Amino acid sequence: MSPFRVDLRSDTVTTPSPAMRDAMAKAEVGDAWYGDDPTVNRLQERAAEVTGTEAALFVATGTMANQIGLALHARGAGHLVACEAGAHVATTEVASSAVLSGIAYRTGSSAERGWMTAELARRLLEPDDAFDVEVVDLLAVENTVGSHAGSVMPAEELRAVRKVAEEAGVPIHLDGARIFNAAAATGLDVREWTSQVDTMMFCLSKGLGAPIGSVLCGPAELIREARRIWILFGGGWRQAGVLAAAGLVALEEGPGRLAEDHARARRLAEAIAEISPGAVDPRTVETNMVFVDTEATGLSVATAIERLGVEGVGAVPVAGRLRMVTHRDVDDAGIAYAIDAWRRVAGMGLRGS
Ligand SMILES: Cc1ncc(COP(=O)(O)O)c(C=O)c1O
Known part of the structure; x- marks a missing residue:
């Protein structure tokens, strides 16, 4: 309480709704580590469908979803992830990134309300001509922006950021912990943002109201590799369908x-x-x-x-x-x-x- x-x-801080508790009590379960929990699989399929991605992986926390997403793109210890200075990955998760994947950050402050702009992306992805020792493997963006009172990164700005990243040959990961809030605030579909990135995650346990869980989404090939990292990080849970059942209710009833x-x-x-x-x-x-x-x-x-x-x-x-x-x-x-x-x-x- x-x-x-x-x-x-x-x-x-929301507690499970009666509909969630009911779904949890009745959930059909299997072993998610083996990939045969039917409720987890249904949630993953639904999450991929809603975000317009090929595949998804249901994990315990937003931090785990981000950390697996970053590990997918960062090619080794000492490589950099570029993002806005207040981003969750570079603040609350900075030590997790360092310990789990050897990631260091290159950050800059946005002139806007904490969101990544094309101008900032250009600055962060500028090649290091003099020494060529810094390697930025990934650009991380966040929407909504937690450090700026949940401000919304406009979809058109992300399209402009995408162009800059493509020119630099750098993939994008979206920390979409509250991407459904961005969609609700603008009246746009979440795909306006998810279609512009390589991987993305969203939290079921925040505004959508589920008790536990986040989902990492992306191309099937990357999500297959994400499963390996998920197990490596100790995320491989078992009868997780009990939680996925609440997640399914959250995904259906939460956004609206x-x-x-x-x-x-x-x-x-x-x-x-x-x-x-x-x-x-x-x-x-x-x-x-x-x-x-x-x-x-x-x-x-x-x-x-x-x-x-x-x-x-x-x-x-x-x-x-x-x-x-x-x-x-x-x-x-x-x-x-x-x-x-x-x-x-x-x-x-x-x-x-
Ligand atoms: C923007 C953002 N990303 C990621 C996370 C991490 O989520 P979790 O607390 O489930 O690890 C949070 C948590 O507050 C967040 O605000």
């Missing part, structure tokens, strides 16, 4: 519901902006994340989080701000409660207490 009445720490999360995040941001002018610009809330600059209330991020916690509202610090994320287990009443809690917490700040 969540320690908070309204848990806005992340969209990963995300617009509700986005509307609630926008409402929360608008209320906070009204209560604490300057703390958040609601126009920056494109999907399900609200990043709050607590200085506007005279409180540090840590103090504001602590006081919200006392009020029963869960939030976390990200990139020097206070982050709140909407998801399936937060309804309109929950948002109203969080707004009231913010009013009390911000009021304390102004009184200097």
Whole structure:
């Protein structure tokens, strides 16, 4: 059970819906290591279909999906993956990449809201004429961008990035942990992005609401090799159909519901902006994340989080701000409660207490 009445720490905190629990209880299972779990296979086929890719691999976490995806392209220790400086792979996963695949990063800051631009890609993929010792094996892009309040990388920008990468002969991996949020925010099909990359992953356990799991998608030949790396990394699980059953429900029911999360995040941001002018610009809330600059209330991020916690509202610090994320287990009443809690917490700040 969540320690908070309204848990806005992340969209990963959702618990399985009754439909998911029912599907899990009834799931037909086999041994996924041997490739004969029928529910896992159905999920993988469905994920490939939805993303317009040839094949898919169901894995435990988004980190594992990314790390297998990176390992597929990085040709050896000391080779580089290029990405935006705030990307999840180059921050939270930097040590995993180093230990598992010997990957180092070449990063640069985007002039846009954290997303990879053609201009940045060009800069990062520029050949090292002087020494020719740095080898960039892969360009990694992220959508939505977690370090920038879930901003959406426009599909046309990815097409431009693709051109730059193709000219440089470098493949692209998409960290699409929240790609369905990007689709919901723009009204576009996820294929607008997935068609422009070599491999991609998405998380079932975030906005889509499944308890556990992510999926790595790509060409059949690469996914065959991905299975080898998956086992190498200790990912080869067995009767995983129990989890894939929930994943299938998430994939069918999740995407259509995300617009509700986005509307609630926008409402929360608008209320906070009204209560604490300057703390958040609601126009920056494109999907399900609200990043709050607590200085506007005279409180540090840590103090504001602590006081919200006392009020029963869960939030976390990200990139020097206070982050709140909407998801399936937060309804309109929950948002109203969080707004009231913010009013009390911000009021304390102004009184200097
Ligand atoms: C953009 C992004 N990529 C990858 C991940 C990793 O997912 P997991 O926590 O399932 O390992 C996260 C997790 O928050 C994320 O935000």
